[in-house]
Amino acid sequence: MDESADLEAALQVIYNAKIQRxxxxxxxxxxxxxxxxxxxxxxxxxxxxxxxxxxxxAHESALPYLSADGGAQGLPAGVTPAEAQDFDTEWLSLVxxxxxxxxxxxxxxxIERTARRTRMAS
Numbered sequence: 316m317d318e319s320a321d322l323e324a325a326l327q328v329i330y331n332a333k334i335q336r337x338x339x340x341x342x343x344x345x346x347x348x349x350x351x352x353x354x355x356x357x358x359x360x361x362x363x364x365x366x367x368x369x370x371x372x373a374h375e376s377a378l379p380y381l382s383a384d385g386g387a388q389g390l391p392a393g394v395t396p397a398e399a400q401d402f403d404t405e406w407l408s409l410v411x412x413x414x415x416x417x418x419x420x421x422x423x424x425x426i427e428r429t430a431r432r433t434r435m436a437s
Contacts, residue, residue, distance in 0.1 A: 317419070318349040322356055326363050334367050338407050345402055345412035345429075347422045353380045353415045358391075364411065365393050372397040374414035381413075403432050 316325050332343035348356055357380040361371060370393040373381055378396060383389030387396045394413075402412050402425070416422045 316346065316348050316352065316356065318351040320352070322352065322359070325356070326360065329360060330364060330367070333364060333369060333409070333411055337409050340405060340407070342407070343411065344404070344406050345414060345425075347414050347416050347425060348377070350376075350415050350417055353377070357381055357413060357415070360413070361391050361394060365391070367409070369393070369409045369411055371395070372401040372410060372412045374402070374412065376415040377413040380415065402429050 316329075329343060329346055336342060346360065348360075357377060361381065364371075373390070373394050374397045378387060378390070381390055381394055390396075397412060397414075402414070404410075414425065416425065
């Protein structure tokens with residue numbers, strides 16, 4: 316999600332992309348959030364999706380925006396720190412990865428690296 320996005324619309328788009336049919340291969344598995352809106356958006360995203368049963372794997376870049384102590388302690392219910400393979404996993408369930416990026420170039424780099432690792436593993 317870019318820093319210029321409409322946050323309310325983004326909540327609805329992400330909700331639909333994750334909740335509507337989570338067991339299909341094109342369901343949303345990772346939300347990449349621009350650093351400039353992470354503090355206001357990530358807690359709202361977790362609050363919005365949690366009642367639907369979504370659990371979250373938070374990259375270390377997202378932890379400070381979700382945790383009371385800025386680390387892996389004090390995370391909201393349903394949020395756990397991501398493990399190395401979490402962003403290479405096609406969940407096919409109500410699990411969503413969360414990562415904060417500096418901008419479009421970092422987001423594209425994340426997608427390219429993940430796609431490359433996934434292809435190598437198959």
